[in-house]
Amino acid sequence: MAEKTTRYRIGYALEPKKIESFIKPSLLNLSQERGIDLIPIQLTKPLIDQGPFDCIIHKCYGPQWIHQLHEFHSQYPNVVVIDPPSAIERLHNRSTMLEVVDNLKLSSQISIKTPLQVFVESPESLSNCVKSKSMNFPVIAKPLSANGSVGSHEMCLVFSEEGLEELKLKLPFVLQEFVNHGGVIFKVYVAGDHIKCVKRKSLPDISEEKLLGVCEKVLPFSRISDLNAYDHSDERVEKLIEEAELPPLSFANEVASVLRKALGLNLLNFDMIRDSRVGDRYLIIDINYFPGYAKVPGYETILTDFFLDIVQKKKQSVVCDVSESV
Numbered sequence: 001m002a003e004k005t006t007r008y009r010i011g012y013a014l015e016p017k018k019i020e021s022f023i024k025p026s027l028l029n030l031s032q033e034r035g036i037d038l039i040p041i042q043l044t045k046p047l048i049d050q051g052p053f054d055c056i057i058h059k060c061y062g063p064q065w066i067h068q069l070h071e072f073h074s075q076y077p078n079v080v081v082i083d084p085p086s087a088i089e090r091l092h093n094r095s096t097m098l099e100v101v102d103n104l105k106l107s108s109q110i111s112i113k114t115p116l117q118v119f120v121e122s123p124e125s126l127s128n129c130v131k132s133k134s135m136n137f138p139v140i141a142k143p144l145s146a147n148g149s150v151g152s153h154e155m156c157l158v159f160s161e162e163g164l165e166e167l168k169l170k171l172p173f174v175l176q177e178f179v180n181h182g183g184v185i186f187k188v189y190v191a192g193d194h195i196k197c198v199k200r201k202s203l204p205d206i207s208e209e210k211l212l213g214v215c216e217k218v219l220p221f222s223r224i225s226d227l228n229a230y231d232h233s234d235e236r237v238e239k240l241i242e243e244a245e246l247p248p249l250s251f252a253n254e255v256a257s258v259l260r261k262a263l264g265l266n267l268l269n270f271d272m273i274r275d276s277r278v279g280d281r282y283l284i285i286d287i288n289y290f291p292g293y294a295k296v297p298g299y300e301t302i303l304t305d306f307f308l309d310i311v312q313k314k315k316q317s318v319v320c321d322v323s324e325s326v
């Protein structure tokens with residue numbers, strides 16, 4: 001008689017746009033072949049009435065969803081929830097998002113830090129905040145909230161103190177020192193133990209001369225691709241990205257591993273730049289929960305491997321405490 005292979009049910013609670021980009025037939029097929037059934041969770045119906053599930057993955061905002069998860073967890077404490085809302089919450093605020101980075105302990109000689117950053121809440125504190133941290137212009141004003149809204153990605157490069165005055169209506173925000181990094185950013189995608197680092201276009205460097213010649217006090221931007229007119233041509237940018245050296249794999253892996261544990265999260269990516277001023281120094285500038293994995297070549301394998309790790313560890317009774325603070 002043919003041996004019956006165990007099948008696992010992973011429920012996903014995602015907004016329609018995310019379902020379209022993430023739940024591709026290629027992911028459904030590969031995970032199905034390997035024993036995982038990905039089941040849509042209806043956001044309009046009580047979670048508690050859906051299932052059974054071995055695991056739930058989710059990227060939804062708002063107290064109602066968190067309440068549903070709590071309710072579900074009290075009834076089905078053995079179902080693994082990836083990830084705990086309280087840990088995800090930390091990434092929805094650009095001030096708390098990067099707090100753990102400066103305490104990470106690495107065995108590598110290469111250092112991992114964050115740029116100088118200050119949280120600005122009121123117009124009165126605006127003029128002093130840059131001086132108090134000895135930050136140099138240009139700085140980037142980033143909305144405090146990183147809650148998935150369009151506005152949460154609307155930023156401004158600020159070239160001078162007068163520029164800061166123009167930002168009063170955008171409070172509260174964080175000001176982060178702009179760091180030259182050769183126009184290329186490294187995005188490290190993490191799904192549990194599975195990691196992939198890719199290169200992407202970033203803001204171009206700003207030299208002292210360029211800074212003196214800039215006419216604007218503030219340059220708003222949202223998507224980096226909108227900034228072509230501001231500097232390099234597409235061809236030059238492509239060449240820049242192609243030629244940029246990736247960070248050493250062992251370093252990227254170690255940062256991903258310690259960061260994931262410090263945050264208590266499994267599904268994330270982080271944006272990392274190489275500081276042009278100092279050798280062997282990288283800076284984390286952004287951390288995102290459940291990012292756009294489908295843009296990573298081979299994401300289907302990375303995610304399926306991760307799903308199997310989770311459900312099989314559970315089967316072997318290896319404690320997987322990710323649902324601890326649901």
Ligand SMILES: O=P(O)(O)O[C@@H]1[C@@H](OP(=O)(O)O)[C@H](OP(=O)(O)O)[C@H](O)[C@H](OP(=O)(O)O)[C@H]1OP(=O)(O)O
Pocket residue numbers: 017018021059146147148149187269271286288289290291292293295
């Ligand atoms: O839409 P995508 O595929 O570009 O993914 C976005 C991510 O792009 P990335 O994978 O880092 O290039 C994006 O990363 P960045 O913040 O752009 O670095 C966010 O994770 C975004 O989610 P949210 O709007 O912050 O909730 C992600 O948006 P959602 O797909 O989760 O809505």
Ligand SMILES: Nc1ncnc2c1ncn2[C@@H]1O[C@H](COP(=O)(O)OP(=O)(O)O)[C@@H](O)[C@H]1O
Pocket residue numbers: 115140142146152153154155176177178179180181185201202203224271273285286
């Ligand atoms: N401190 C910084 N120094 C240089 N460039 C930065 C810095 N912070 C952000 N950027 C650039 O701005 C982009 C958007 O900033 P980020 O914090 O990643 O916001 P988002 O959450 O919208 O992706 C980055 O991908 C990078 O190109």
Ligand SMILES: [Mg+2]
Pocket residue numbers: 271286
């Ligand atoms: Mg980013």
Ligand SMILES: [Mg+2]
Pocket residue numbers: 146286287288
């Ligand atoms: Mg982000």
